[in-house]
Amino acid sequence: MKNGIINVYKEKGYTSHDVVAKLRGILKQKKIGHTGTLDPDAEGVLPVCLGKGTKLCSLLTDKRKSYEAVLHLGIETDTQDITGKILKKCSVEVSPADVEECMAKFLGDQQQVPPMYSALKVQGKKLYELAREGIEIERQPRPVTFYEIKILSIQLPLVRFSVTCSKGTYIRTLCHDIGEKLGCMGCMESLIRTQVDRFSIADSLKLSQIEELVQNGQIDEKIVSIEEMFSSYPTFFAQPDFDKMLQNGNPIPCKDESLGIRVRMYTSTGIFIGIYEWNSSKHQYKPLTIFCTPQDFQ
Numbered sequence: 001m002k003n004g005i006i007n008v009y010k011e012k013g014y015t016s017h018d019v020v021a022k023l024r025g026i027l028k029q030k031k032i033g034h035t036g037t038l039d040p041d042a043e044g045v046l047p048v049c050l051g052k053g054t055k056l057c058s059l060l061t062d063k064r065k066s067y068e069a070v071l072h073l074g075i076e077t078d079t080q081d082i083t084g085k086i087l088k089k090c091s092v093e094v095s096p097a098d099v100e101e102c103m104a105k106f107l108g109d110q111q112q113v114p115p116m117y118s119a120l121k122v123q124g125k126k127l128y129e130l131a132r133e134g135i136e137i138e139r140q141p142r143p144v145t146f147y148e149i150k151i152l153s154i155q156l157p158l159v160r161f162s163v164t165c166s167k168g169t170y171i172r173t174l175c176h177d178i179g180e181k182l183g184c185m186g187c188m189e190s191l192i193r194t195q196v197d198r199f200s201i202a203d204s205l206k207l208s209q210i211e212e213l214v215q216n217g218q219i220d221e222k223i224v225s226i227e228e229m230f231s232s233y234p235t236f237f238a239q240p241d242f243d244k245m246l247q248n249g250n251p252i253p254c255k256d257e258s259l260g261i262r263v264r265m266y267t268s269t270g271i272f273i274g275i276y277e278w279n280s281s282k283h284q285y286k287p288l289t290i291f292c293t294p295q296d297f298q
Contacts, residue, residue, distance in 0.1 A: 001029050003051035004223040005060075009204035010038050010046040010193075019046060019207065026211050027219075035060035035196065036167075037119055041083055044193030045204050052291045053226055064147060066164040066195035069188055071175045073099075073157040076185035078131070079117040080172040090184045096154040102182050103149050103161065106174065111141035115173050144169040158189060198224075226291050227264060227272055236263040236276065236285065243267045247297055251279065251286040262288065271296055 010019055016037040023032050033054040035047045044067070049057050074092040077084030094102075114120050116131040116139075130137060145166040152160040163171065172188035179186020194201045205213070205222060213219040236259055238245075242252050246267050257278035263285060265276040274290035 001031065001051045002027055002219070002223055004053045004225045005047050005049055005056065005199070005229060006210070006219075006223050007199040007204045008046045008048050008210070009201070009206045010043055011206060012041055012043050015040050016046060020048065022207050023048060023210070026207065026214055033057045036065075038193060039081070039172075039191070041081065042191040042193065044191075045196050045199050045201050046193070047196050047199045050223065052293070053229075055289055055291060056226065056229060060197060062167050063197035064164060064166055065169075065193060066162065067171050068152070068160070068162050068192045068194055069171050069175065070190045071159040071161065071178060071186050072189040073159065073179055073182065073184050073186045075157075075187050076176070076179070077187045079187075080115050080170070080176040081188040082190075084117070084187070088185055092157045092184045094156070094182050094184060096156070098182060099154060099156075099159055099178075100151060103151065103159075103178055105181070106178065107146050107149055109143060109145050112144045112169065112173055112177070113141045114139050115170055115176075118170065142168060146174075162194070164195075198229075230264050230275060233262050233264045233275065234259045235266060237266045237270070238268055240268040243269070246273050249287055249290055251282070251284040252276065253284045254278075255283065257285075 008019055010016065016034045020032050020034050024030055027050070029051065031051050031054055033049045035049060035057050038044065038046055047060055072082060073094070074090050075082070075086060076088040077086055114127065116136055117128045120127050122130070122137060146163060148162070148164040150162045152162060163174065171191055175186050175188040192201070210219065213222060238252055245252060246265065252265070257280065261278050263276050265273040265285065267273065271292060273292050275288045276285035277288045279286045
């Protein structure tokens, strides 16, 4: 079984679940999970967790992400992207300077209302399922952060831009909101995710490339190990007396946290256990996430 993270380039037309299903067939293993959905018409970086790495799914979902998008001004749709039903068409009488000034106002902390066509659940039902039934419900705005918004080109009614944002941000909603603020409406024409944490589009692999690497026995070179994901954390090698405690998932006593608040914990023989966090009141490192299994000690 493969363990770690692989940087997949999700192509247009695939859902994130499609990618996982195809990878299960290519790698011949069941334990695979993705790190946050991309719409079927969007493409780009989709880190996929393998084996023990599936414990990292929620951790990577929380990371900031970067995109390249095209905003189409003058059109409002029910899905907030170009594939949806057109609700309104407006003439675009704004200048490039107006667009630049408006988009600059979205930088920083914002409140964003999630779109009806999204996978968010309300009372156990996904919003897009309700939307398909013609039901629209009130959604509460959620805090999001835009760390960078950079206009790449303006050829009205199209505006191509890059954006780096926090988790839970909808770029098509950003496009809709910009169009609304400009007074001419807008929707998302296209979307490419270019970065998720350390994973960039330049290093991503299409499913066909992954399949070829598996056939050639080279796939391991492209999988980022769990330990590598936490390479910024210092290593802690336990004394031999504590190896049994680590095998049982127990905290490890320590005099101080001089190594750091969080460490990569290893047995005295070098078996990677997981990530441990300092507990100052008890003077010990306690397990935060354990990645080892009983088989690792055999």
